[in-house]
Amino acid sequence: MVISRIYRALLSLDSILAGASPAVSFAIRCYVSWQFLKSGWLKLVSWDSTRYLFRHEYSVPLLNSDIAAIIGTANELALPVLLIVGLATRMTAIALFAFNIVAVLSYSSVLLATGNEAALGSHILWGGLLLVPIFYGGQNISLDFVFRRHLGFREIKT
Numbered sequence: 001m002v003i004s005r006i007y008r009a010l011l012s013l014d015s016i017l018a019g020a021s022p023a024v025s026f027a028i029r030c031y032v033s034w035q036f037l038k039s040g041w042l043k044l045v046s047w048d049s050t051r052y053l054f055r056h057e058y059s060v061p062l063l064n065s066d067i068a069a070i071i072g073t074a075n076e077l078a079l080p081v082l083l084i085v086g087l088a089t090r091m092t093a094i095a096l097f098a099f100n101i102v103a104v105l106s107y108s109s110v111l112l113a114t115g116n117e118a119a120l121g122s123h124i125l126w127g128g129l130l131l132v133p134i135f136y137g138g139q140n141i142s143l144d145f146v147f148r149r150h151l152g153f154r155e156i157k158t
Contacts, residue, residue, distance in 0.1 A: 022139035025141070026142075029093075032126050033084045036096060044073055058106045083096060086137075093130045111123065
């Protein structure tokens with residue numbers, strides 16, 4: 001029957017897509033991580049400018065501006081590395097997701113201004129892409145997978 005053949009073809013396609021899922025997830029982790037790494041590196045190599053921005057432009061509540069600059073830069077350099085290698089993937093992605101929200105709120109006077117829609121759109125894109133590792137973890141291209149397999153940690157079903 002024709003419907004049966006079509007359905008079998010769709011199931012084959014589904015199987016191919018499911019097999020590509022870990023590679024796509026890894027590519028997403030790498031892309032989002034690269035955005036944060038670039039920002040962190042720029043903050044690090046332009047430290048005087050970074051301190052100025054945290055003192056006068058960014059509005060980080062509850063933190064001294066110098067401490068906020070250190071924490072922000074450290075997060076932008078360390079968390080992406082953890083995300084790429086897939087170590088504590090879900091928690092790392094949640095931390096970057098929250099960091100992204102704080103960045104938008106702290107710099108909202110600029111990001112929400114007319115003419116900066118693309119910059120805000122980038123943050124929205126990164127937040128959306130971070131939902132993949134938040135909900136699916138590192139899959140089988142991650143240190144989490146290696147630890148579960150070889151060190152006997154319980155596997156989390158996604």
